[in-house]
Amino acid sequence: MDTSESERLPVAEAMPIARRIYRHRLPVRLMHWINVVCLVVMLGSGLNIFNAHPTLYWGNDSVTGTPWLSMRGENTAAGPVGKTRLGSTDFTTTGVLGMSKVEGQATSRGFPSWATIPGTQWLAAARNWHLFFAWLFVINGVCYVAYTVFSRHLVRDLIPTRDELKNIGRSILDHVKFKHRTGDAAKRYDVLQSLAYLVVIFGLLPLVVVCGLALSPRLNTVFTGWVDLLGGRQSARSLHFLAAAGLVLFVIVHVAQVFIAGVWNEMRSIITGWYRIPEDHPKQEVRP
């Protein structure tokens, strides 16, 4: 280390707040936001499509298959109610699932108007949305995976090191305590965070796409019986729904983490790329 550098160093330490790193490169930021749009549209239109037949089964056939999730509206003496059956247990879900108000009118429908695209029950339109954005979603996803591989983003940032995996216990403990990483440690993704991203990128997203393709009668013919590997067409429809539910769960945790970790810093980094490294210790040495 030469003298000029060692002279500069204390200055940098005195102003840790100014430490910023260029965390997300432009392609990642761009693909992230395209993905946000696609996921919102796919989820909303997907729930509208689900509402056209709000029951999910295991098997190939809805007559002989086993229903495991079902939503319905019922008229009772006390007025219309919404029911959701999970397995063999009925839950009253009035106002949200099974029965909800559409423009003030109690309507029998699976998911409520505010969660579906379009808001009215309109299968043809929902399919148009779903099948158009499916292309954007898949093209964007393929570009993303190609980028992470060729830019070495995958190996460098996403795949945890052996040491990180060994220390996973500490990471779990930190998460339980809502303790966020600071200083140099904050430059890298946390090991749980990396694993969550990998499960989403290489698990849930391919699953949701493959199960979606399995619903197409024409694509069923690509090679005979491939849909049976998923348990049959109705099982594929269930898995498509569950994988989407997994993605929703991921997004909820992801957004919650953004709020906990510091929403402005996180938002800045995914919009402009620049991320401020949180200080190691709270400022204490304020001189009078």
Place this chain on the structure above:
Amino acid sequence: MSATKKTFTLMRSNQRERRHLLRGAFAAAGAAVLTGCDKLSHNEGFVETLKSAQRLNQAAADIVAPRSAMAQEFTQADVAPVFRSNGTLNPGDADYVALRDSGFAAYKLKIGGLVEAPAEFTLEQIRAMPARTQITRHDCVEGWSCIGKWKGVQLGPLLDQVKPKPEAKFVLFRCYDSMDGPSLDGKDSRYYETIGLDEAHHAQTLLAYELNDKALPVSNGAPLRCRVERQLGYKQAKYIRSIELVASFDAIRGGKGGYWEDEGYEWYGGI
């Protein structure tokens, strides 16, 4: 020291305020997105853009699944005890009722349009032709599926008998069942469907007259219904009245090639 604390609490309350603001902004943005999507769903230009993906879907399907590829066939053990009926279950149209009440004895299938040799076939004649039996899964656009055993005549060889003209591109099925009563503009609401000539010549495309080893029930489209096994349920026209070969379906009813297509569903029902 107290000054630091004050700054700290100030910052905290500032943050809290910003967080509230942001949460409000998120909720407002969410509501705006959904309202925007609803508006766009009614915008003709936008809907046409969305529907442009259909052509891509069909082109992609043709690449990965050859045009001759067969739909999966199942075994007797997979057949559902009762085949689910959907759409019209019992047409009330006078001409249909008369035929139904006489056991379809007077039924004749007319095949015409852009053909060299228009012809009429009685059910007896159709039943005497070489038949195909297949156990397939019916997939409704709504999301449900049902496995049934169909017996019928292959549509391709039947069409060859009437010699399609070179300009014929689509097979039009005109059906008996009115979907929403006669309309005033002269366009009746009888069900109709169109499929491409290539799809019509697929080995599994049938005019079915038997379901699960019994005569096709009224609720499933008696006396004849189409089976287009690699497309969704609404393409499988029931209660077939006549077949016409056409070069285009632009001038037929809503011009989109089928009753449900006129209501906004895709013409290509393979996805």
